[in-house]
Amino acid sequence: MWKTVLKRVLMMIPQMFLLSVIVFLLAKAMPGDPFSGLIAPGTDPAQIERLRELAGLNDPWWQQYLRWMGNALHGDFGVSFVLKQPVSRVMGDRIGNTLWLSLMTTIILYIVGIWMGMVAARNEGKWQDKLLLIYNSITYGIPAYIIYLFAIFIFGYTLRWFPTGGTVDVDASGFFGILLSKIHHMILPAVTMALLGTVTIFTYIRTGILDEQVQDYVRTARAKGVSENVIFRKHILRNALLPIAANLGFTITGLLSGAIFAETIFGYPGIGQLFTSSIVQRDYPMLTTLILFSGILALIGSLLSDIIMAWVDPRIRID
Amino acid sequence: SSSSSSDKGTDKKDSKDEKVGDFNVSYANPDKAIEGGDLTYGYIAETPFIGQWLSPLSTDAIDSKVQSPAFAPVFAIDSSFTIQNGKDKGGLADIEFDKDKKTALVTLHDGVKWSDGQAITARDLYYPYEIIANDKAKSTRWTDSLANIEGLEDYHNNKTDKISGLTFPDGEDGKKLLIQFKENKPGFTQSGNGYFLETIAPYHYLKDVPFEKLVSDEKTTTKPLVAGPFKPVKIVPGESIRYEVNENYSGPKPKLKSVTVKTVTPAKAVAALKAQEFDILDGTTNDLYPEVKKLTSKGYEILGQQDLYVSLLYYNVGHYDKEKSVNVSDRETPVQDPKVRQALSYALNTDQINETLNNGLNTRAIGTIPPVFKDYASKGDGFPLDLDKANKLLDEAGWKLDKDAKGKDGKTNDASDKGYRVKDGKTLSLTFMARSGQATSEPIAQSYINQWKQIGVDVSLYNNKLTDFNSWGDIVQSSGKTKENQSWDITQGAWSLSSEPSQQDLFSASAPFNFGHFTSDELTKDLNDIDSEKAMDPEYRKKAFQKYQDYLQETAFVTPLSFKIVWTPVNKRVQNFTLDYGENELWAKLAVTSDKPSDK
Amino acid sequence: MNNEKILDAKNVGVQFLIGDEYLTAIEDVSLTVHKNEVVALVGESGSGKSTFATALMGLHNPHQSKVTGSAVADGTELIGLSEKNYEKIRGKKIGMVFQDPLASLNPLMRINDQIKEAMSVHDVIPANEQDARVIQLLTEVGINNPERIAKLYPHELSGGMRQRVVIALAIANEPDLIIADEPTTALDVTIQAQILDLIKDIQRKKEAGVILITHDLGVVAETADTVAVMYGGQIVELAPVVELFNNPKHPYTRSLLRANPSLDTDSDELYVIKGKIPSLKDMDRNRDLFIDRVDWMDTEKYSKTKPELHEVAPNHFVRGESWKDFYFPEDQDNSNESENV
């Protein structure tokens, strides 16, 4: 098992390499560079040109790439052109936020999605089922950010249940104070994101349950005298959960891209928001690292999916 | 002979009652201030703040706003940005110029200290020059203006490691820094002139940090030393800062106990204000105004002030030659003709746009110098909407209306049944590189195109779309005759101006930011005159500005579009708040008159 | 054979809700199973064998079916028993073995957990003895190395082993009655033989009653004590095994025996039963259902009265009267017409 994981990790290296080249070239293909936004009478284009030269932006792309890659291999992802901070530090600040938010969203998403799928499957064809199907299709069809805005207005400002931006209150103190404040800040974006993202899990669970409950082993369990509730929990649900378990890795990486919108609107400084601003400001070091990072996350996500799958489904054992 | 900075600064009494447009500049709160109190200051921003506290390295406008409670100006200024000497004025130092020796002597006031209790020294005045000029620190703030200080350019080019023009008359730990200039400049007495720096940096605290690490060191990012009335006690990166009183501040004792500064995105700003989340909300945009105005009965007062801002239309008449660092007006284009440019200018409905899209917060610019510079500001009427005049100008220029003329899109004029204008068989077709970025960007661009069509000019958008800021920056700044920079005829620009009104940086023959590349001997002469030694006489300078202004009106080498009013909602419990540029000790003076924000 | 009745089913009927009407799937099925007796239920697909078994297990969805009649096991009336009480019967009093051993096992649970689950729901075997009991059971069903096998997952076992596990599940609580619904159809002949031997062994050892559902006449001939032949949701013939094979009465039974390409007969052409069982909707049980498929005989004759089971010889029951007149035309006139639909 561990050997396989290691092998998979090794396999990731060429992929990451290819990804990094693509990402780098893309960043270069975008019009302008981080310095072209510095247009103010107080700045001197000659000085900007000088800095551009110093930053090596006038070198051929592959030289820039090799330099960047070489540094990256040493854990040095460069300094953000815009934020003037080492990329690794900015990421360090932001990743934590995003990961916590994603984690919370995932948990809520799974609870709600599974619950919806169960309700729909148990009431197949009835109004509950139809309603949930419509709900899930609509949340899939309607751009989420409009709803995010509404959520902020209603729960943030009108009802004032939740803070409307940031990750933590400046006044929060003490371990629990800060923790509570962080959670308080996360609830609104997490719940909204989760409620709008249930469609995949809902569909998996619903069809999963419908498929599993007619399986022969369920009949066997009944014949053993196992009660319906136990059958549902221990047999049907567990088996119906398999595909979602396999999907967990992807869900997390999917959330990261969803975070681009949510974080921007909720004013939650995570890497999603960083991504948007880095694009707008052509902050290459930031952007390339971010994308590389999300690429790695995606790869880890798929590896994780496989491991989870192998772990929960004895029929698939990676070895 | 030495002359101290002008003392004629505007009277405080006057500025208190001053009005800009319909707004008061200051808010007079008649109630009695309470002891201490917490104040929340919001700043509207799309992005989190960066958090660079070392001002030679900081370029972020958000940073300077969210750090303002911890900031004390090196030199006090009056409402017209003229430097004011005297400890009572609120600065950390005085500056004396010696015209004959071409020097300036900066003298720190007694007892000025960093927030760690260490005295601010001459070395701390010198240190920012090193940082800005040293390549390793990668500051973007180096400009040619600084080369006017003896030896600084050599230092910048790594020829020396001492700046010969900066000396310490009473030693590094003393209070004085002597600056040796190559030339005297009329702008010396204006703050923001760029010929010398107006910042300090805590050398004793940072001396062990190498230049290349300065930008990212925690001593400049999360654990800074400050000299202002408040010091940061807790920083949530990018989001908020909590300030408490800086006991080592040398000015008047701050009235508030603490200040919290937070950023808020534009989409949420109004709602936050409705929820009384902020006492002061800065960084407002015009589109928020109608909603915020409704809050004047819900606890807020809106103050306003002229902004250091002007927006323009550029006409592309040439290119920038990078080798020679000079603009060349050599492009073959209808907009070479001043009549065409004037006609295009008179066709604009700027007043209407400002009234509607900008909610009356922008005013049509009658020149390029905004009204804050009371003495130098443009006079006259600029280019008000006058379609008849525009049509006449085009007729004179030889462009005749033709009903059947086809535009670039192969279609006839759908906005005016008179058709497009034609000369020598060619339609007057122009490309407009309009910038994206604001909610109003698109209607404004379309509105302009619409107006131009009314006078028979076929204008289409560059690449059929609005151009984002970075792409725009790339195109307008490219030098030489590249295909890209030759493919547009008209573009928009907007400047946040320095508090020194010189126009050299914007329009001189050598200015890289002269995006239209318009040059003429007359313009060069006018611009030089404004910054000549003679112009150290304010009266002379006033006339020089007027002459430049007349030339602009005649040639329309650019079309001034708008000036702007900055407006700030302030909760009615706040005392002593003002937008007066001459207030140097705002944060120390701020107080509140109740525990909770008012909602009436 | 012992005469103690383990199951006494009388007039069991099942109706399914199809569309918006209830259609009768089985009707008037009466069957007695004694201790130590193997009763085989044969008949072609759709004749209602599984429906009957499922009815005994109370596994029909109450919202979509109606079960009538009476079935008494161990003094308890099964029909109409509440779900709660049924849970105490299933797996404890009656064990069931299904056809497809892979599908019958939960793919995500280890063998021992699945067997233990069967024990835990009824507290017959104390928790601390269950592990030992699992090993004992696996040994009983002839699995070598039970300690290892117990820790495996179903997909890691061969078909024969899986079927043994399923049997182990069914007998975990030593039920009085074992219902095996086509337990060997998915298996090879060699393994089939082993499994059948196993079922017989266990049945003998535990003195349980067995209902063996199959459509393989060979299996019946080798295993059963009593045979019930089902057709169209009814038992058409019921007799001790020797009697049935040596002296079949009902036309369907006789046709079936003839259609079998057995090793012993050497005819070139097999006997063909024309047509197929009518769909539930078209089934008219007031007439002889099978005789419609015998076109050389006058069907109207047997449609007048509802066919009932008659005892034609001791313990030999046959439904209706048509058997009395039934003959195979080949035997009569040796005509060799091939039969098509």
Next chain:
Amino acid sequence: MSGQVTPSFGGALKREFSKDKVAMISLILLIVILLGIFIGGTFFVKRPDYMIVNLLERYKLPFTDGHIFGTDGSGHDVFKMLLIGGRNSLFIAFAVTLITNFIGISIGIICGYYGGRIDNIIMRIVDFLTILPQLMIIIVLTTIVPNYNAMTLVLIISAFGWIGTVRPIRARVLTEANRDYVKASKTSGSSNFAIMFREILPNIISLIIAGLTLDLAGNIGLETGLTFLGFGLPVGTPSLGTMLNQATNPETMTGKPWVWIPSAIFILIIVILIIFVAQAVRRAGDQRQSQ
């Protein structure tokens, strides 16, 4: 259950729709709306209607001066904008859905049918493409494409959109390809192409329909996200995204809801209608199979 009904897809469809009144009404409404949008958008909205800014007409309330839905911040009639924007967005949604599904289904079928090495290679490529930062690539492409319009947007988005379709199709085809009718076709001398697209394709139609409808529903709001990030359609192409995006301005969201609510409701209605119709279509598709 076998019946006497004709099993043609058309017949099954008819039956499903006549049985399911909601689906029937949805279908009629959908057709009416689509026709209305396409005819209205093409013939009744002229270029000046959405190109020319009329500042005096800004933010007119609904039902004033002949604007039933009022006007927006540029003085455009919201109803006309809805017609033309709806047409453009629906065009984009349909085009993207068709292109991505065409590519995705083709590749999915090829992978699932051939299996083995071909499958392995293509799937590794697909794996890699899934980790590519699609949003960024789309954004980069929209900034560097010289003539950016609805068609280029469709192509750019389609360039990646197909990836998600491949997997489910492939999985189904893998099982389908193992069924004996495929072997029978092979021994009947049919070419691989014929087997893939004439034999297997009709058998995965319900899966395809399910995917198509979900995609269509998702793609209607597709360009809104890009608009939000500032990379939406160019000026000359009004869309539901640009209309909806006005809601990001708090003043408009709360103070001038008529500007954006019609587009939001429009999307909502279309999505719901598509779902109701799709369910019936899918049932019809499923019905022809088996038993």
Next chain:
Amino acid sequence: MSELLRIENLKIHYPIRSGFFNKVTDHVYAVDNVNFSIEEGQTYGLVGESGSGKTTIGKAIVGLEPITDGKIIYKGEDVSSPATRKKMEYNRDVQMIFQDSQSSLNPRKTIYEIISEPIRNFDNLDEAATKKRVAELLDIVGLPQRTMYQYPFQFSGGQRQRIGIARAISTNPKLIVADEPVSALDLSVQAQVLNFMKKIQKELGISFLFISHDLGVVRHMTENIAIMHNGRFAEIGPRDEIFNNPQHIYTKRLLAAIPSMDVNKREENTANRKKVEAEFQSSKSEWYEPSGRLLPNLMEVSPSHWAALPEANSKGEKA
């Protein structure tokens, strides 16, 4: 009678892949070194337990399975390459009937489309002629012509199997491989289909390779029988020889396992079966290689009767 098809040293090995790199770690020897030939107009039975490689041989003969090694010679040409088969229009002559009638008929196609598929591909008939031919074929298999435009699900299992037969005989093939054509059918229907196949085989002079694990059926249908186990032949010979004079222990075991219809001798049968089983277990090592596969060489018992006897293999080793 002349030889129609000959199989020489046929080997079909499936790689077992494992690990992430899908490396081939082992092989399934599905068919291992099998020789036999099929004569014109004769029927052959292939019997063996599940997984013994019967289907694999069948599929290899019709060209559905690429072969690992060996030759399949038809009309003097090795038809193991798809190109040769295509050139010869091999499948016009060699057809297959599948076990699962449900899955072998495309549920989305009409009977006409299904039966006409080989005709369209091999015979250049126009629409009308094709229709005529399909009608003829339906007639042959005893289905009314009106069924032409119906779909597979509207038929019973037996009828469906006959449709499959109609398709297989549509191009007048010389050889039909029938892979367990009746094992999914009820006894009553099975008789129908078997009779029918026999009739066609006689009338059209087609050779049959009849694959089944039901010895009763095989005995009824075929003249020659091959007994297979784990990819190799245990015994091959005329039907009566195999049944009356089995040589191989595995054949004996198989025969003993068949439940007898003779109720009067059931104790006897069971005893016999247990005896054979015990004998099999005890002498297994003589008859099988240590790997569990049969001994590779067949020994001539009579000119048409061969069996993998231990003596043959000990001799073989010496030779």
